[in-house]
Amino acid sequence: MARHLITLLCSLLFFHTGMAQESYVATYKLLVGPVTVGEMVRSFRMQPDRTYRFESKLYSTGLASLIRKDELFETSSGIFQQAKFHPRIYTHVRKNKKKPLNLRMDFDRDNAHVDTISNGVKSSSPLDEDMLDKLIYQAAMMHDLSIGKTELRYRIIDRGKEKSYQPILGEETVIRTKLGRFTAREIIRRRTGDKRRTIFWCAPELGYLPIKVSYREKNGTETIALLTDYRRLDKSERP
Numbered sequence: 689m690a691r692h693l694i695t696l697l698c699s700l701l702f703f704h705t706g707m708a709q710e711s712y713v714a715t716y717k718l719l720v721g722p723v724t725v726g727e728m729v730r731s732f733r734m735q736p737d738r739t740y741r742f743e744s745k746l747y748s749t750g751l752a753s754l755i756r757k758d759e760l761f762e763t764s765s766g767i768f769q770q771a772k773f774h775p776r777i778y779t780h781v782r783k784n785k786k787k788p789l790n791l792r793m794d795f796d797r798d799n800a801h802v803d804t805i806s807n808g809v810k811s812s813s814p815l816d817e818d819m820l821d822k823l824i825y826q827a828a829m830m831h832d833l834s835i836g837k838t839e840l841r842y843r844i845i846d847r848g849k850e851k852s853y854q855p856i857l858g859e860e861t862v863i864r865t866k867l868g869r870f871t872a873r874e875i876i877r878r879r880t881g882d883k884r885r886t887i888f889w890c891a892p893e894l895g896y897l898p899i900k901v902s903y904r905e906k907n908g909t910e911t912i913a914l915l916t917d918y919r920r921l922d923k924s925e926r927p
Contacts, residue, residue: 711921714897716913724750726758728913732827733921734768741765742824759783764824766795771835773828778821791847793821806847813848822846825853833875833896853877855888863889863900866916870899882906894918 711733718726728746744762760782766775775795782789794803795815802815820828825842832840844851858874872889873896889900901913 713917713919713921714915715917716901717916718746719912719914720909725911731921738768739766740768740773742827744823757784762823764821766824771831773820773824773831775821775824778823793845793847795819795821802845802848804847811848813845815845816843819843819845819850822851829855829875830890830896833873833890858887861889863891865899865914867899867918870894872899883908 711731713729713731716728716730717724718728726746726748728744730742730744732740732742734740742764745760747759748757760780762781763777763779764775765777766773768774774797777795778791778793780789780791789807791806792804796803797815797817800815802813802819804811804813820842822844825844828842829840838857840853840855842853844853855875855877858876860871860873863870863872870891870893872891875888875890875898876885877888878885883904883906885902885904887902888898890896890898897915897918898913899915903911903913905911
C-alpha cells in the first residue's frame with residue numbers, strides 16, 4: 689500500500705494561470721477499490737513578491753493506518769517569474785518503518801548545480817535552467833494547460849537523475865465528486881512498455897484542478913484520489 693500512495697503522491701497535478709497567483713488548500717481521499725486508505729492535503733501560497741510555497745501531505749487512515757502507518761510530506765519553494773516556476777528548495781520526508789526518507793535538494797542556479805542530501809548522503813548534479821523538482825512540475829503542467837498548450841514535456845531532476853515526463857491529452861467526461869459534478873479533461877501519463885498508468889481528470893471549471901486521479905500499478909492494483917474539499921485562502925491565512 690505504501691508504494692501505491694507514494695507513486696500517487698508523485699503523480700498528482702495542480703494549477704492554472706489564476707492559481708499561480710492565488711493561494712488555496714485542497715483535500716483528497718485515497719481509495720483502493722471501495723476502501724478508503726488515506727488522505728492527502730495540498731496547499732499553495734503565493735506572496736506579493738511572487739515567491740511561492742507548495743506543500744503536500746499524505747497519510748494513511750482507517751484500517752490501513754492500523755496495518756501500516758505511512759506519512760509523506762513534500763515541499764517546493766521558489767519563485768514564479770515570466771510565467772515559469774523556478775524552484776529553490778525541495779524537501780521530501782517519508783515516515784514508515786520499511787523505507788524512511790529524509791531528502792533535501794537546493795537549486796543553485798547561479799552555479800548551475802543541485803546539492804542533494806538524502807538520508808545524510810550528500811551529492812551534487814548539473815542543473816539546466818528548465819529543470820524542475822517533481823512537485824512543482826505539476827503546477828507548471830496545469831499552468832501550461834490553462835494557456836492552451838497541447839504538447840507537454842517536463843524535465844525533472846530527482847536525486848541527481850533526470851526524468852522526462854510527456855503526458856498526453858485525452859477525452860472529456862463527467863466526474864461526480866463530493867463538491868458536485870464536473871466536466872473534466874483526461875490527462876494520461878504512461879511509459880512505453882510499462883503497464884503502469886496514471887490518468888488525471890482535470891476540470892476546466894476549476895482551472896484544470898484535478899478532481900480525480902487513477903494510478904494503476906504493474907500488477908493491476910488501482911489507487912484512486914478523489915477531491916473532497918477545496919478553498920481559497922485570503923491574505924490573512926498566508927504565512
